[in-house]
Amino acid sequence: DGGITQSPKYLFRKEGQNVTLSCEQNLNHDAMYWYRQDPGQGLRLIYYSQIVNDFQKGDIAEGYSVSREKKESFPLTVTSAQKNPTAFYLCASSPLIGAYSYEQYFGPGTRLTVT
Amino acid sequence: EDQVTQSPEALRLQEGESSSLNCSYTVSGLRGLFWYRQDPGKGPEFLFTLYSAGEEKEKERLKATLTKKESFLHITAPKPEDSATYLCAAPSGQAGTALIFGKGTTLSVSS
Numbered sequence: 049d050g051g052i053t054q055s056p057k058y059l060f061r062k063e064g065q066n067v068t069l070s071c072e073q074n075l076n077h078d079a080m081y082w083y084r085q086d087p088g089q090g091l092r093l094i095y096y097s098q099i100v101n102d103f104q105k106g107d108i109a110e111g112y113s114v115s116r117e118k119k120e121s122f123p124l125t126v127t128s129a130q131k132n133p134t135a136f137y138l139c140a141s142s143p144l145i146g147a148y149s150y151e152q153y154f155g156p157g158t159r160l161t162v163t
Numbered sequence: 164e165d166q167v168t169q170s171p172e173a174l175r176l177q178e179g180e181s182s183s184l185n186c187s188y189t190v191s192g193l194r195g196l197f198w199y200r201q202d203p204g205k206g207p208e209f210l211f212t213l214y215s216a217g218e219e220k221e222k223e224r225l226k227a228t229l230t231k232k233e234s235f236l237h238i239t240a241p242k243p244e245d246s247a248t249y250l251c252a253a254p255s256g257q258a259g260t261a262l263i264f265g266k267g268t269t270l271s272v273s274s
Binding site: 052054081083088089090091092093096106136138140150151152153154155156157159 | 167195197199204205206207208209212250252255261262263264265266267
């Protein structure tokens, strides 16, 4: 069954701790993305990767880090430098064909609460 | 600056009462306009992609249309199960194939 998995669904951390959110896809997509969603806000891009071992910062990359060692995996680390880490985090993937964008498929999300 | 704006923010309809959601965009060199549905606490679910002005796509009670400046999501005779937040997105000119999302329209359909 093809799709994107994110784990865990809910995550609780103390302030000052780093935390890593998992994202795996078996759709054979080249591109992967991390978005953050806050109440009343649209999805905002944190990082994206179009090829293994390469990734680019999005609009709100400060306080976050990523890696892309395998095509299927794109983990996101929320560091203690992120000032407002409590949010709903969404991972997505899409095919990458020429200059046109293709639909992104999203995982179920991870709700992170930092106290 | 690339921007996607959706209106209204919230829409309440009676079952069977048709209406439209609007998505206006200012993106240079549009390379796709995407509609998603998002239920509370879940990831967005892909609905439609539109690539050129005049294009239309349909799925059950939903029809998406595209002009040079905006897109509409028409909902015909909605049912309570159509209640969700509908998101519109377009590729950013500055971030490869990453998408810029509007804030969404939250639709509530009552029986």
